[in-house]
Amino acid sequence: MMQRLMALVYKELIQIRRDKRTLGMMIALPVLWLIMFGYAFSFDVQEVTVGVIDQSGTRVGGLVADAFRTYDRFAPVVLAEETVGGINNAMYRDEVQMAVVIPPGYGGEGTTGGMKVYLDGANLFAAQTGARLLQRALEPVQAQIKAELEAKTKAGAQSLTMPAPAVPQLIPELEILYNPELKSANVMIPGLLGLVVMFMTTMMTAMGIVREREYGTMEQLVVTPIRPLELMLGKILPYFLVAAVDFGLVFLAGSYLFDLHFVGNLPLFLGLSLLLVFTTLGLGLLLSTIAQNQQQAMQLAIFAILPQILVSGLIFPLSSLPKVIQYVAYALPFTHYVPIARGMFIKGQGLDLLGTEALILAGYAVVVVALASLRFRKRLA
């Protein structure tokens, strides 16, 4: 049994090595995805163009305006017309993504008017980034005013025995607990691990088996002493190895290129990833019993994988999807792997929190593998 299995695996590995197209896909795809998901899929905008209109005439207003103009992630733009109409016009012409109007008397005694911020929703990610960075741009001013007030109070306290007035902290202090730099790579790469594995196993397994049928060698193998189980394992194992190599590649790249640290329980993570691999290998096996040729196998594989990527929550948050699509998403195995990968990678979550996902994934693995091997045997007979 072992010798026949090893002969099959060895043969398959030679085929993989000689088939330039497959080999290229195996190496190029994870690299391409790493770049896409790690760098390009960053929804973070580095610099937001900002126009500031200071109508306050107060010292605080001036400080705030300066803070916005000098903040390193804001690129100040001088507006041609310092009015709301002028802001509208500049946004229409894509000259500015955010504009701030500081109203007359801002920060002075007895004024209640806050500043008004205009954002260009057409530049969605710039607008989101701008809104988030507003807080940070104001932090130095906040600190400065606070310090000045305290100094003033102290000076007054020497003559009067009065407690220092409480400094109003209007701007919340923001602390991001996991992934503090809000890097999208941190959120994307754990899911990418699953994506690469899913893609390699499903597509490659399906194509590998269909190719055997196309070559006419399947018929040869059937009349040899090879048993169906050996044949199945012989086709699955090589692509399992390929997936393992790609998994390692993405894991290492995530660690070294993107400075990502895995904080969870690694053996548990590998074990749960194995459940995904069983499911996707089984899926590939299943597709191979349906497809007539390699082209069909590839199309079927893409058809089976693409929706899983789109609705799994890897790229778009699940909660942002319509209810119906969410139900579809929960019916797909990959949807349950994404929270496992993210939760374990970034937060170090364990089975106590991810138990449901792990159980569902295990269920999928059992059902898909059983179904696939049944169909595979039937197809051979």
Next chain:
Amino acid sequence: MELAMHLQSVSKRFGTITAVEGVDLKVHRGELVGLVGPDGAGKTTLARLAAGALAPTAGRVEPESRGRVGYLTGRFSLYPELTVWENLTFFARIYGMTGPALTAEAERLLDWVGLLPFKTRLAGALSGGMRQKLALACAVIHQPPMLILDEPTTAVDPVARAAFWNLLREQSHRGCAVLVTTPYMDEAEFCHRVGLLHQGRVLAMGTAAELKARLPHRMAVLAPAAPGEKLRRAEAMALAAALPGHRWSQPLGASVRMALDASADLLAPAGYTLTQVEPSLEDAYIWLAGEEVRA
């Protein structure tokens, strides 16, 4: 003679189509048996049943073929990305061969089929004839007592075809039972015994000479008397059909080949010659297939 394989009233149906019906067939050790028939006669299905690649709907194949037959099809059935050597040793390992024994046997077989100089060539880069020789080497690497070949020479040129048949004869000489299907009637002459396959049934079984002897007619060729004259097909066919004792006729190149009652005289029409010829296996096939329809 020792029986190597026995197909006992084997039938195979695919849905409503009956591909093979009640075939009884015995192949003995050292015997080269051919199954001849046109496309759709059931050759491939029968070969797959014999090889154990397909389970019969009814009847049985004895003994069980799986693991003890060599099986070769006319369709490409090697790994094109693997070299000649890798293909051969892969099949050897599947059959449990290892080490120096494997190497020695693989070298011997490659030498036998004349592919030793092409050891490192990719199978995908071989010519049709070379591919089939390699496939044959792969099929006999485990020295099977039985070899089944399904239209092995379909994509092979005539010279390579003769060489291939010589290899098959050598296999039968070493005691292997060989069963070959082919659409080429002339190839049946290489076989010890021939079965004529028609619509899933074996019409007749015997040596080529025996089968030809079953034809109760005399065969003749009707040709224009003037040498080099072109055949006026419609006229020649009409004349042939009007001859006494005419059975059937078919145009064949610059002449018409026809069957006449054995007692009929050969009376050439004006401007034509009528020459008696030896019956061929194809003549016997046409007659037997016609009998089958009439029955």
